[in-house]
Amino acid sequence: MPDLTSIVKRAALEAGFELAGVAPAADARELEHFPRWIAAGRAGEMKYMEARDEQGELKRASLAHVAPWARSVVVCAINYNTAHPYSTEVNDPERGWISRYAWSREDYHDAVLRRLKQVEAALQVAVEGVATRSYVDTGPIVERVFAKYAGVGWVGKNTCIINQQKGSWLFLGVILTSVELTADVQSPDRCGSCTRCIEACPTDALLRPYELDSNRCIAYLTIEKRGSIPEELRAGMGQQVFGCDICQDVCPWNRKAPQSEAPEFAAREGLVNPALAWLAEMSADKFRDTFRGSPIRRAKSAGLRRNVAIAMGNSGRREFVAELERMSRDPEESVAESAAWAIRQLTTENRH
Numbered sequence: 001m002p003d004l005t006s007i008v009k010r011a012a013l014e015a016g017f018e019l020a021g022v023a024p025a026a027d028a029r030e031l032e033h034f035p036r037w038i039a040a041g042r043a044g045e046m047k048y049m050e051a052r053d054e055q056g057e058l059k060r061a062s063l064a065h066v067a068p069w070a071r072s073v074v075v076c077a078i079n080y081n082t083a084h085p086y087s088t089e090v091n092d093p094e095r096g097w098i099s100r101y102a103w104s105r106e107d108y109h110d111a112v113l114r115r116l117k118q119v120e121a122a123l124q125v126a127v128e129g130v131a132t133r134s135y136v137d138t139g140p141i142v143e144r145v146f147a148k149y150a151g152v153g154w155v156g157k158n159t160c161i162i163n164q165q166k167g168s169w170l171f172l173g174v175i176l177t178s179v180e181l182t183a184d185v186q187s188p189d190r191c192g193s194c195t196r197c198i199e200a201c202p203t204d205a206l207l208r209p210y211e212l213d214s215n216r217c218i219a220y221l222t223i224e225k226r227g228s229i230p231e232e233l234r235a236g237m238g239q240q241v242f243g244c245d246i247c248q249d250v251c252p253w254n255r256k257a258p259q260s261e262a263p264e265f266a267a268r269e270g271l272v273n274p275a276l277a278w279l280a281e282m283s284a285d286k287f288r289d290t291f292r293g294s295p296i297r298r299a300k301s302a303g304l305r306r307n308v309a310i311a312m313g314n315s316g317r318r319e320f321v322a323e324l325e326r327m328s329r330d331p332e333e334s335v336a337e338s339a340a341w342a343i344r345q346l347t348t349e350n351r352h
């Protein structure tokens with residue numbers, strides 16, 4: 001008769017996860033960093049990161065604040081890599097970059113949660129009355145810390161979970177459970193003396209190893225930030241129009257990253273290195289149709305237009321001025337203002 005931990009791990013593999021491990025539901029020392037990170041304003045405008053419990057404690061700082069009943073945390077991971085170049089390998093100024101994770105046919109929250117529910121169901125069959133709760137980005141916990149203690153991967157200096165065999169193109173999903181499972185050995189840090197990610201970040205968002213300032217991170221600026229993007233960061237955004245992969249593209253552990261076998265993560269047509277002109281012309285209705293079921297919806301139509309205007313401003317291509325003039329009359333202030341900025345970039349110092 002296999003033990004409960006083996007049943008759960010087997011269910012995770014059967015559900016399509018490539019990695020699954022168990023972390024104790026205890027607070028790891030890395031979580032001590034979290035309140036300092038919040039106090040320093042590193043979460044930017046992501047207010048949900050600052051959610052507090054009734055005692056006024058930051059929920060994410062301790063699992064005890066969120067699920068005092070939990071005894072173990074099952075951490076599952078699935079690879080979303082596809083056979084397409086890295087952002088650091090392409091260089092066409094007329095094209096933008098959408099982050100690798102967002103090319104998918106289905107939003108990863110749905111694709112991962114469906115699999116987690118399958119694992120949860122196996123656990124419930126095995127243990128009557130067990131309490132479980134699944135999260136994919138959706139709960140107030142710092143998933144990566146638990147992934148480290150579940151042996152799924154180490155927290156790299158770029159703050160991403162890296163697995164020695166699979167690299168870091170991984171989505172994480174966690175299941176809190178009221179039964180105690182056998183914990184795995186934590187993943188050792190294999191970054192060594194490497195600092196490539198820190199050097200490659202174009203906006204200096206990695207302040208020091210393991211510390212990211214969202215306010216400077218292109219992933220935050222292009223996806224989460226509403227309104228205008230600070231001018232001093234726009235040049236560093238280069239051609240990124242949704243998310244950013246640079247600190248993972250340069251990571252040696254992703255040099256031979258395997259590809260995903262999950263059909264949901266195959267790239268949608270047109271999203272790998274898309275033409276900026278195509279995105280700029282996209283109406284709000286077309287945006288809704290094109291990105292139905294895609295994580296790109298999170299930026300909203302106006303957010304994507306704003307990002308595209310900035311990428312055009314960084315392109316050095318005067319041909320974009322006519323399109324940008326149209327965008328400078330956009331009813332959304334942040335789009336209009338970004339387009340006006342882009343026109344200045346193309347018509348003054350960066351003329352081609």
Ligand code: B12
Nearest residue numbers: 030031033034099142143159160161171172210219243244
């Ligand atoms: C908020 C958020 C963001 C923010 C902030 C990112 C960040 N680094 O915190 C923004 C919008 C910028 C972002 C970007 C991205 N995100 Co995000 N994001 C989250 C979310 C919702 C919370 C992360 C969080 O709690 N941050 C708080 C800070 C303090 O945590 P942290 O940086 O991880 O720091 C911990 C460790 O570094 C640790 N630590 C470990 N060792 C050491 C050593 C020292 C010395 C120190 C000081 C600290 C330290 O201390 C901290 C914990 O207290 C998680 C889902 C979740 N609920 O966990 C997804 C998540 C982290 N994101 C994910 C992804 C895929 C991305 C992007 C790749 C998307 C993209 N391509 O644009 C980028 C990657 C950017 C990057 N380098 O991190 C995945 C990561 C998968 C992986 N392999 O790691 C997650 C887990 C979602 C998921 N379920 O799959 N994200």
Ligand code: SF4
Nearest residue numbers: 201217218244246247
């Ligand atoms: S995602 Fe991009 S901007 Fe953010 S830390 Fe990594 S390289 Fe820097």
Ligand code: SF4
Nearest residue numbers: 156157191194197251
């Ligand atoms: S680039 Fe180097 S330092 Fe950065 S996460 Fe990868 S191995 Fe670690």
